[in-house]
Amino acid sequence: MSSTEVAQVAHAELTALRHAFELARRGPAGGPNPRVGAVLRSPSGDVIGEGWHRGAGTAHAEVAALVDASARGTDTVGATAVVTLEPCNHTGRTGPCSEALIAAGVGRVVVSVVDPNPVAAGGAQRLREAGVDVTTGVLADEGRAVLGAWLASVERGRPFVTLKLATSLDGRIAAADGSSRWITSEVSRHHAHDLRAEVGAIVVGTGTALADDPSLTARNAAGELHGDQPLRVVVGHRDIPAGARLRGPGGELLTVRTHDPAEVLAELTAREVRHVLVEGGPTVAAAFVRAGLVDEVHAYVAPVLLGAGPPALADLGITSIGAAVRLTTRSVLPLGPDVLIVATPEREEH
Template sequence: MAVNAAERNAMDRALHLAARGPRGANPQVGAVILSPDGTVLAEGWHHGAGTPHAEVDALSKLAPGEARGATAVVTLEPCNHTGRTGPCAVALIDAGIARVVYALDDPGAVSGGGAERLRSAGVDVEAGEQADAAHALIAGWLEAQRLGRPQITVKWAQSLDGRAAADDGSSQWITGPAARADVHRRRAEADAIAVGTGTVLADDPALTARDGDALLPHQPIPVVIGSRPTPADAAVHRHPHSPLFFDTHDLHTVVADLHARGVQSLFVEGGPTLASAFLQAGLADRLLVYIAPVLLGGGRLALTDIGVASIGEARRLTIDEWVPLGSDLLAIAHPAHDAHPRNEGAA
């Protein structure tokens, strides 16, 4: 049975509702319940981890039996597992839903399979309606599910000869205003931004995303990694979000913790030591390298040890794009062994 006009309109609405939900450990999902004649009976969306899923949120607004024979239009395949909430597939079956139209298959090995469970119970199921739009909405969550951790972007700025600073430590500004504005736009696309304690002590960064002096609408959560204490009057303490501090050099532990908190994308901006550590650990999905037409010489390299002892161990990259930014040049790249080039539209 093909998707009809009322169901297509309901999917438009479900996608709009899904966007109201927070980005986090769970996907943003919206749901609309339609009567057999296409009238909207109820709407719902997922309000965050531990709250009812979108389908259950919508069903909760109906009287017992009111959903019998109705159609549920959902942006993601109804889940098939019990976590902090029960399986949505079972909730739909128990409510007497006769048909389910959804956009994307659930990629989870445990949570997936809801469509098959529905069909086994005699529910008519139609998959793939507006799948591209649903994918775009939760692309960050899907990528974090694939990786089992946040998607990680490592950024640095360097002179043409590969230096991050002059020998006296001064580094403001290697790049020009266009490049710096681009960095702030990209910060605003990330869920979290990480620096090392060395950068905090040396530069006292605010770690905000700004347009000039004004804060951009979305701000990444500041993350400080390292064992040295952060001063009480450091600028990071004035960030709109409370900073997260990790007294460890184990980056896998850090990204696992961030993943558990629902961080889908991490922007690493912490100077040569931290950037090199992420690269050495194999925790870089995308590189943003801002190259300025200036020569500095000296020993303040943009990268230090990344575990390459010989040319045969070189970390080969695939360039996704070269972006001119005023007199500077941005190289956007990903590891050459990565079979999944990064989508610039996803954070």
């Protein structure tokens, strides 16, 4: 945040914005809409309302905060709205938040992240035209972190893609006889289910679907299905058997009859999927890497040596070390005996 922004934003407003970030995180992570939080402050500085977006079709955070203020019997005229994302300026499943704030008599709006979505953007300008004092770009890095994959998806015009790998220390995903349960620990598997719960879709190839008969569900530590399940996507031309676990309880099953990752993402973009988890196998994983369509890698690595068996990635067509796909490590997290390495392709740095 610049010195000019610091001068324009009171300490109490920064505190309110950080609380709004906490509210935003209560919203669903894997849906088509962003996680947004809002806090309303009276002219005297009291918090008079707060809210967050609970998912597609529900009130946006600003409107939820206005409803909360009304329920408390407080007057919003002259109030300050502190929001994590620029109020929308369009009518979709709900009306424009900019108009709701204007109608409520809000006098000032503090915004963390300007909305990059051309369909919804323009709220700050509309508010200014109505005489509302608006400050944008406040704690923007923190705001972008809360928006996560949604923001990257909107900026790229396609779903954000996380490639998940679960391997032995020597990069194998199964033993020579094909057995793979379990290379990684129970701690890693629980963590991977939490990751599944945050995405809109899980992608595997028909080879994995037929060989492993996965369910591709997101479950909690007790083995129960999470309330919101990701779309289950199988890429390839072979059919999924009628009795496959993919046809059991869980998210909708979608078969995309192609081997082109760009076509897969186009189909998922049309379905408003913002975050895709590619779980394999090696052929599909390599196809996404070759296409330059992997934005982040989550590599669960177990201290196990196999010496033989299928690798995590099929041939990438790389013949020299200079052509290697290099990544920047973002974090390393111990998970029981394993470690999770989160890394991003170096092209993201450019």
